[in-house]
Amino acid sequence: MGINISKQRLFASLLALGASILLIHTMTMLVQGSLNVLVLWVAILLIAEFLLDLSCLVGSIYWWIQNDRNKARIPLRIGAAAAILHAGRVLIFVLGRIGPWINFDVRPEQRLVHNTRWTWTGVYLAAILSILGIIGVIVIWVLIRQAKRKEKIE
Numbered sequence: 001m002g003i004n005i006s007k008q009r010l011f012a013s014l015l016a017l018g019a020s021i022l023l024i025h026t027m028t029m030l031v032q033g034s035l036n037v038l039v040l041w042v043a044i045l046l047i048a049e050f051l052l053d054l055s056c057l058v059g060s061i062y063w064w065i066q067n068d069r070n071k072a073r074i075p076l077r078i079g080a081a082a083a084i085l086h087a088g089r090v091l092i093f094v095l096g097r098i099g100p101w102i103n104f105d106v107r108p109e110q111r112l113v114h115n116t117r118w119t120w121t122g123v124y125l126a127a128i129l130s131i132l133g134i135i136g137v138i139v140i141w142v143l144i145r146q147a148k149r150k151e152k153i154e
Contacts, residue, residue: 011072012064015079018133019056022086026050037110045089052082076144080137087130094127 026049035043059075096105097118103111 006067008067008069008072009064012060012067012075015060015075016057016064018136019053019060019079019082022049022082023053023057026053037106037114039105039107042089042092042105045085045092049082049085049089052078052085056082076140080141083130083133083137087134090126090130094123097123 026046029046030050034046038046056075056078059078063071063075092105095101096103103114106114
């Protein structure tokens, strides 16, 4: 008596979960006033990530509803773009906490307040999760390429 779930719905659910995690994190940053703290170009990246996360979530829900392998292409690409953009934003965050680039991503009047908001644990956690996200994108890309090659052979 097990649960019978199709692979497509499982994959769509996992993609929706990943998009939801990124979306919640991005929304939290927006609600906490990050647009007032970050320099303009980093704030634009944050808004772009929010839109990609939201699009990925909507696309993965549509894929789940349709339960069709052919509906996976766009949500997967949007999800990959969101993961890559998020990793880029985290890299900017990490670089803004170390070396000669300290606070290059933060408005000058917000630097003192911003330094009290983050911890090294948060920096490490964000970096590790972003690396895992990029690894996930690479693994999915390799699996899709292998499946396409297999289809061509058959």
